[in-house]
Amino acid sequence: MSPGPGTRATRGGEARKKGFDAVTQPIVCTATYAFDDTAEIRDHFEGRVAREEYGRYGNPTVRAAERKIAELDGAEDCILFASGMAAATTALLALLKSGQHVVMTSDCYRRTRQFVSKTLPRYGIEHTFVEPGDDGALETAIRPGKTRLILAESPTNPYLRVADLPRLVALRDRHPGVKILIDSTFATPVNERPLEIGVDLVLHSATKYLGGHNDLLAGSLSGRADLISGLRDLRGVLGGVLDPHAAYLLLRGVKTLDLRVRRQNETALRVATWLESHERVERVFYPGLASHPDHEIARRQMSGFGGVVSFLVKGDLDAASRFIDATRLPIIAPSLGGVESLIEQPALMSFYELTTEERRAIGIFDNLVRLAVGIEDADDLIADLEHAFSTAARG
Amino acid sequence: MPVPVRIPTPLRRFTGDRAEVSVKAADLSSLLERLFEECPGLRGQLLGEDRKLRSFVNIYVNDEDVRFLDGLKTAVKDGDSVEIVPAIAGGGE
Numbered sequence: 001m002s003p004g005p006g007t008r009a010t011r012g013g014e015a016r017k018k019g020f021d022a023v024t025q026p027i028v029c030t031a032t033y034a035f036d037d038t039a040e041i042r043d044h045f046e047g048r049v050a051r052e053e054y055g056r057y058g059n060p061t062v063r064a065a066e067r068k069i070a071e072l073d074g075a076e077d078c079i080l081f082a083s084g085m086a087a088a089t090t091a092l093l094a095l096l097k098s099g100q101h102v103v104m105t106s107d108c109y110r111r112t113r114q115f116v117s118k119t120l121p122r123y124g125i126e127h128t129f130v131e132p133g134d135d136g137a138l139e140t141a142i143r144p145g146k147t148r149l150i151l152a153e154s155p156t157n158p159y160l161r162v163a164d165l166p167r168l169v170a171l172r173d174r175h176p177g178v179k180i181l182i183d184s185t186f187a188t189p190v191n192e193r194p195l196e197i198g199v200d201l202v203l204h205s206a207t208k209y210l211g212g213h214n215d216l217l218a219g220s221l222s223g224r225a226d227l228i229s230g231l232r233d234l235r236g237v238l239g240g241v242l243d244p245h246a247a248y249l250l251l252r253g254v255k256t257l258d259l260r261v262r263r264q265n266e267t268a269l270r271v272a273t274w275l276e277s278h279e280r281v282e283r284v285f286y287p288g289l290a291s292h293p294d295h296e297i298a299r300r301q302m303s304g305f306g307g308v309v310s311f312l313v314k315g316d317l318d319a320a321s322r323f324i325d326a327t328r329l330p331i332i333a334p335s336l337g338g339v340e341s342l343i344e345q346p347a348l349m350s351f352y353e354l355t356t357e358e359r360r361a362i363g364i365f366d367n368l369v370r371l372a373v374g375i376e377d378a379d380d381l382i383a384d385l386e387h388a389f390s391t392a393a394r395g
Numbered sequence: 396m397p398v399p400v401r402i403p404t405p406l407r408r409f410t411g412d413r414a415e416v417s418v419k420a421a422d423l424s425s426l427l428e429r430l431f432e433e434c435p436g437l438r439g440q441l442l443g444e445d446r447k448l449r450s451f452v453n454i455y456v457n458d459e460d461v462r463f464l465d466g467l468k469t470a471v472k473d474g475d476s477v478e479i480v481p482a483i484a485g486g487g488e
Contacts, residue, residue, distance in 0.1 A: 047443075047451040095463055177464070229450065230462035233482065 005072065005190045006258035013067025025064045027248045031055045057236045061244040065251045066220070069210065072189040072257070074196050075222035079232050080247065084185065084205025086240030087219030088112050089119075091181060091201060094234045095149050098124030103141045104151040105132045107161060107363070109183070110350060112151070132161040133293065135171065142175050153183040154194070155298075158310045158346050158370045159285045159363070160186065162294035165301055169198035185209070185337075190261040191304040195222060208337030209307070212253040212260050215338075216246045260339065260375055264307030267378040271371065272309045274382055280323075280389045282312040282367070307373045308336050317356070317366035319392065320345050324369060326388035329381055336372030341381060343371050396473040400430060403481055409436035423454065424467040426477065441479070453482040 003012070019026045033052040035041050043049040052058045062080050070078035081087040092115065096102055102116060106129040116127045128141040138150070150172065154163035163182065172178050179200040184192060188209040194202050204210055206218035221231055235241060242250075265288075272286035284291070287298035288305035298305055313320040324332060330343035334350075347366045351359050356366050373381060397417035402410050410416055416433060420426035431438040443449050447467075454461045455478040461469045471477065 045451065047449050050450075097459075176470075224466070226448070226462040226466045230460055 004258075008071045008189075009068070009257040010255045012071030013064065013069075019060075025061055025248065025251050027244050028060045029244055030059075056239055056241055057232075059241075059244050059247065061251070062242050062247040065242075065247045065254070068251060068254060069189075069204070069206070069220050070222055072254070073202050073222035074189070074193050075202070075228075076225040077228035078220055078222040079228050079235060080206070080242045080250075081219040081221075081235065081240045082242050082246075083217045083240070084109075084183075084203065084207060084219035085111055085115075086238075087203050087205075087221050088183070089115055090231060090234055090238055090240060091203065091221055092116065092120065092125075092149070092151075093238070094231050095179060095181075096120065096125045099146065100148045101126045101128070101143050101146040102149045102151060103128050103130060103138060103147055105130060105153065105156070105161075105163070107132050107156045107159065108151065108153050109157060112183075116151075132156060132163070135164070135167055138168075139171055139174075142171075142178065144175065145177070147175065147178055150178060150180045151183075152180075153186070154192070155186040155287055155294075155306060155308075157186065157308075158368060160287050160292065160294075160306070160308060160310065162287050162298045162302070164294075164297045165192075165194055165197045165199060172198075172200075186306050186308060187302060188257065188261050188306070188337075190258050191265065191306060192302045197301065200224070201227065206250055206254075208335065209261055209264075210254050210257060211250050211338070212257060213249070213338050214333075214335065214340055214342075216249045216253070218242050218246055218250050261304065261307070263375050264337075264373050265304035267373045267375075267381065268307045268309050269305060270378045271373060271381060271385070272311075275309065275311050275385075278389065280314050280393065282314050284312075285310040308370060309373065310368060310370045312365055313367045313369055313392075315367055317345075317347060320367040320369055321348070322392040323388050326391035327384055328387070329376060329384040330371060330374075336370075338372075339374045341372065341374040341376055343369065346370055398426060398471050398473075398475050398477055400426070401476070401478040403479055405481055406437065406440055406479065409440060410434045420471060422467070423456065423461060423469045423471060423477070426471055427467070451482050453480045454478070455480060 032054050066078040066080050130137040130141050152163045172180050181201040182194040182199045183203045184194055185205040185208050201223040204220045206220050269288045272284050272289055275281045276284045286309045287294055313323050324343055324345055330341040333342045346364050346368050347359055351364050397419045399415050399417045418429035420429050441452050456469055457475055
């Protein structure tokens with residue numbers, strides 16, 4: 001029997017005893033690594049001795065965190081980066097070359113879309129954005145022989161759309177040469193393991209749930225060993241490596257991943273259900289609710305629905321701002337997945353420079369609120385939100 | 396039609412100094428087997444004991460790193476070209 005996510009998070013990828021007989025992974029702070037003699041350099045470069053060489057190519061603390069995340073993802077290997085975006089951009093540059101084409105859903109993270117639509121075309125790499133949930137459009141967008149990658153997030157931000165991964169994998173199989181990369185940040189390996197469904201690569205912004213404490217930036221890619229080996233080579237060139245201190249915080253944080261995510265699943269479902277019946281709420285977006293367009297897909301392929309709840313407050317941009325300002329428990333900040341609940345208004349935090357009409361055209365409503373629940377007590381969160389609704393209503 | 400395989404200089408002592416060896420195969424795995432039948436010394440240079448490509452060897456099919464294609468299962472056909480490139484994973488800090 002393969003170990004469960006709690007065991008994988010706590011013990012996965014770790015030796016029983018580490019350096020200096022430590023129970024925990026030592027932080028190895030070194031920029032470079034010593035060789036006994038020149039013969040050892042020859043042995044290293046001719047592949048007879050596996051060892052570290054220089055900090056940009058590898059670090060034992062980072063490697064320990066990579067092994068643990070690989071175990072959680074059910075992957076042959078994992079590679080860590082200095083941020084989720086370093087992971088995303090390195091993967092796109094590795095997998096695509098001039099004359100090739102990537103298909104991605106239009107609701108992918110804004111900075112990933114920016115890289116694909118503004119930077120990659122400078123290198124002759126083309127793209128097509130398709131609406132989430134429209135498998136027909138996705139298949140039509142594939143250009144035989146040119147399309148090499150399908151990139152999607154699941155669940156997405158901020159509407160928590162869930163990609164039907166078995167259908168995506170079947171579609172990929174009809175088009176040889178195409179790979180699927182899923183950004184699974186919002187799901188975490190506790191709730192969904194896309195590699196087990198047949199996806200080629202999984203990306204996490206480890207800044208979010210994996211780190212879990214709002215205190216580090218990191219990104220990961222997991223998949224087949226040879227694919228990760230190719231990405232590792234390019235990471236060594238582009239240089240987006242994770243610092244060993246951050247790797248240690250990540251290792252420490254990820255040990256409680258299963259506990260935290262289960263708690264966040266429970267709290268988010270309670271909050272979402274409560275919000276849905278609230279008189280000052282126009283609509284709630286949470287895949288655990290029957291009202292969500294992807295509820296059935298989420299039920300089939302996820303064991304929990306995550307800690308992010310998005311909802312429309314009745315009223316305009318200012319009404320939603322008044323509500324957010326009246327909360328006392330969630331902290332007003334971007335990001336998600338940590339132990340502290342965070343709240344934000346996407347119209348302001350992510351799309352400030354656009355007009356109301358421009359925001360609506362890309363599906364972002366002015367009165368949208370995104371709540372990323374932490375591990376505070378659900379009763380306290382709900383009481384605080386209720387208080388904020390009544391305070392905001394008094395204006 | 397045989398597929399031409401480009402051999403890098405350091406490995407030519409295993410191919411009788413030939414810079415290119417042509418073999419017939421449907422995928423990379425069987426291509427390498429044919430290559431090893433012709434040049435037995437190459438096996439230990441390219442594959443580890445786990446029968447996977449050594450970490451310091453990269454193979455390109457039509458200028459693409461096979462790690463980003465289907466690894467040793469990558470299909471090859473008439474008109475394709477295969478190149479063996481000794482990778483430097485680290486180096487030049």
